[in-house]
Amino acid sequence: MKTIETITLPAASPGTNRALTVIRYTSQGSTPGPKVYIQAGLHADEAPGYLVAHHLTTLLDQAEVKGEIVLVPAANPIGLSQWRDELLHGRFNFANSVNFNRSHLDLVEAVSRKVEGKLTDNPQENVTLIRSAFRECVAETSPIDEAESLKKLLLSMACDADIMLDLHCDHQALVHIYMGTPLWPAAQDLSAQMGADVTLLAENSGGNPFDEACSRIWWDLAAQFPDKPIPPACLSVTIELRGIADTDPEMVSNDARNIFNFLQRRGIVSGTAPELPPLKNKATPLTGVDYVKAPSPGIVSFIKQPGEWLRKGDIIAEIVTPLPAEGEETVVALRTQTDGLMFTRSFDRFARPGKILAKVAGKQPLRDDDENLLTL
Numbered sequence: 001m002k003t004i005e006t007i008t009l010p011a012a013s014p015g016t017n018r019a020l021t022v023i024r025y026t027s028q029g030s031t032p033g034p035k036v037y038i039q040a041g042l043h044a045d046e047a048p049g050y051l052v053a054h055h056l057t058t059l060l061d062q063a064e065v066k067g068e069i070v071l072v073p074a075a076n077p078i079g080l081s082q083w084r085d086e087l088l089h090g091r092f093n094f095a096n097s098v099n100f101n102r103s104h105l106d107l108v109e110a111v112s113r114k115v116e117g118k119l120t121d122n123p124q125e126n127v128t129l130i131r132s133a134f135r136e137c138v139a140e141t142s143p144i145d146e147a148e149s150l151k152k153l154l155l156s157m158a159c160d161a162d163i164m165l166d167l168h169c170d171h172q173a174l175v176h177i178y179m180g181t182p183l184w185p186a187a188q189d190l191s192a193q194m195g196a197d198v199t200l201l202a203e204n205s206g207g208n209p210f211d212e213a214c215s216r217i218w219w220d221l222a223a224q225f226p227d228k229p230i231p232p233a234c235l236s237v238t239i240e241l242r243g244i245a246d247t248d249p250e251m252v253s254n255d256a257r258n259i260f261n262f263l264q265r266r267g268i269v270s271g272t273a274p275e276l277p278p279l280k281n282k283a284t285p286l287t288g289v290d291y292v293k294a295p296s297p298g299i300v301s302f303i304k305q306p307g308e309w310l311r312k313g314d315i316i317a318e319i320v321t322p323l324p325a326e327g328e329e330t331v332v333a334l335r336t337q338t339d340g341l342m343f344t345r346s347f348d349r350f351a352r353p354g355k356i357l358a359k360v361a362g363k364q365p366l367r368d369d370d371e372n373l374l375t376l
């Protein structure tokens with residue numbers, strides 16, 4: 001059965017209410033099945049996810065769902081309103097400059113207090129208990145503004161899911177996926193089915209993005225209660241669907257088909273999935289990503305592009321300073337610090353010192369686990 005619900009957010013200014021549309025697919029029978037939550041457009045300026053959600057809806061409309069699939073095809077109506085000078089923004093809240101995919105609710109301590117003394121030696125009972133406590137803790141929060149209310153609403157729908165897929169994209173990029181280290185290699189079928197070139201693992205990336213708000217609670221609670229079995233019960237990931245301009249119909253419909261096939265293989269949608277494609281590359285640590293930063297201001301000419309395997313010291317780009325000071329180099333070479341696969345590069349050709357111009361996935365950690373591992 002398919003239902004469509006529209007939920008109005010509290011107004012940021014009088015007369016400016018925005019609304020969230022939620023599509024739900026549920027099984028006809030009374031047997032409870034797995035719950036899947038999928039959203040697109042949390043960064044409202046990232047176009048491919050909307051199209052993948054659209055194609056996925058078309059596929060799900062004709063499918064038999066076992067359990068529940070909650071699909072939010074445009075997760076950030078606030079960001080979708082951010083037109084300025086012919087450009088849709090949508091990554092940062094104009095009111096406070098907070099990234100819409102950072103600082104989501106961290107309810108580990110609150111859930112921990114609720115489940116303490118009630119956990120058993122049965123992992124499934126613990127999953128049920130924690131999900132119930134997680135739902136209660138989300139419900140008990142009191143957001144004061146529109147963006148915080150949106151974050152609460154999204155988490156209230158995703159916190160008890162077995163699978164959560166958050167659809168994003170980078171500037172110019174290969175398909176890549178962020179997920180919690182404890183989810184690997186059990187989630188290898190997702191990376192393989194999506195054709196992901198890169199899967200990046202971290203237990204705690206430091207910025208509390210939406211996928212970790214759903215997933216990290218499981219391994220944090222497992223660490224707090226080591227004598228009780230607590231599995232990583234939410235396969236929660238951020239899928240980066242290539243670059244911001246990658247909206248070719250064949251590409252996005254194929255991505256939707258891949259998600260559909262993954263759901264079939266996991267038993268949430270009826271039908272037999274085709275043979276799983278081989279995994280392109282093993283997962284690598286998020287700490288191993290070289291965020292290649294501009295050392296000086298200037299204009300960027302890229303030499304390498306996403307998809308190229310690099311050796312440490314390879315030149316990725318040149319930065320030309322059109323107005324060099326006396327004795328200053330006119331052309332500065334930008335090099336990677338790791339052996340690895342270049343998987344993104346900026347669409348911006350203007351450099352300022354410290355700006356990330358490319359990302360290279362390497363196997364060797366370049367930073368400590370406890371650093372903030374995400375970009376702005």
Ligand SMILES: [Zn+2]
Pocket residue numbers: 043046101168169
């Ligand atoms: Zn994004």
